[in-house]
Amino acid sequence: MPIRLVDRNPVVPADQLIANMVPPTMFDDVSFASYIPDPAEPTQAEAVAKAEEFAGKVGKIRSGGKRGLFGKKTQATGAGLYLDGGFGVGKTHLLASIYHATPEPKAFGTFVELTHVVGALGFTKALEEFSNHSVLCIDEFELDDPGDTMLVSRLLTELSGRGVSIVATSNTLPGQLGEGRFAAQDFLREIKKLGSIFEAVRVDGPDYRHRDLPPAPDPLSDEDLTAAAERIENASLDDFDELVKHLSTLHPSRYGKLIEGVEQVFVSGVHAAPDQSVALRIVVLADRLYDAGTPVTVSGAKLDELFTEEMLQGGYRKKYLRATSRLLALSRFASV
Known part of the structure; x- marks a missing residue:
């Protein structure tokens, strides 16, 4: 007898919300090496190199910092990377590869999942929980809800100042390169305090899910x-x-x-x-x-x-x- 989803009423305890922020199982074994760039799309190889370079920075930032006048170490600002491109070009693959290549603790989730976590825990608790992370990986960052965007922007600003690196992806319509670049600028403008540390990288190509x-x-x-x-x-x-x-x-x-x-x-x-x-x-x-x-x-x-x-x-x-x-x-x- 088949299961009926309508008969299920699952509960996720608040203390498990952040612990559950990991890449989907289909990305358990991905790496930078397993991303095969399309030779016809040079931005893909460039994006792999940028993503790998970013992952290398993360651990150094968490263990680094500067000495002040009295010898007290201050935490370095987190790094930022923004992968901008169309559907199915492998941005999530690169995002998960960054996650796997960086030190614990770390978190991976979609923009929607992140807003749900902040809503469930409250802003202050969420900030406290994420502050000890090396990196926060956000898939499918969205600009269609100003309230959610500003909430997450504030969170990312605070986290970056505490040394947490941020990497995000967005979806743009295939073939509309101008729109993709405008989306990146909108994102950087929304999080003004983070704009100076975010590097926007374009990833072009057809949707691999429907290729041939x-x-x-x-x-x-x-x-x-x-x-x-x-x-x-x-x-x-x-x-x-x-x-x-x-x-x-x-x-x-x-x-x-x-x-x-x-x-x-x-x-x-x-x-x-x-x-x-x-x-x-x-x-x-x-x-x-x-x-x-x-x-x-x-x-x-x-x-x-x-x-x-x-x-x-x-x-x-x-x-x-x-x-x-x-x-x-x-x-x-x-x-x-």
Whole structure:
């Protein structure tokens, strides 16, 4: 009998939130050496070199510092690196490689996860907990929520002053290089006090998740979907409307725990998200599914029809395109 995600109500204790900030399992074994730059995209090789150089700085900064007039050692300011590029060019691979190459304690999470942690712990507690870290790796830094951006900017400013190095990635639309550079400038402008230590590095290239791959599989019928879910041990099977309703009752920081131990997710009756709040919850769930490498199979609409054209033209366009890219990749790994 398949698992029903809607029957799960996971709880993540506050003291585990930061401890759980590690790279997704699919990036457990990545390194700078395992990133294979595309010869046609010279910025990729340059980004690898910059990332490796940055990782080398981190340990020196934490163990370094300057002697003051009375011999007291002051902590050096943390270093900063900003990897800017399109979807699926390997920025997260480089981010995880930096994480693996730097000393403990350290933390890795998406911008959304970081805001959830700060919200759950409170600003002062979060600052205290992160202050002893060598590096904070932030994937998918976003500028679409001014409140969250300023909150995290303040946190990063404080942490950098305490010697914590910061590395962040962002997503820009493929082929829109100007937009990517403007995004980098927006980011640097938002965190003015950090701007002088951040080095923005461009990473160009096509989305590797769809490189030379066929389109995602067509949705199954409801009957075939149920039969497939019943054949796979530890698979989940939920109705789309029931699932998104259940997601609204959970804090997004609990979505990862929601799918823990699930081998494959099956969702029936998929259709376009009715509003932005539902769409944004789907984005977070898609990210957690992708982090876990959990295949997805659906009935109803295709996975590239989850977000309406109006949504794709709005301020959350990048989030929706990223989620679509990830869900399509996961659908190709599915067993049916």
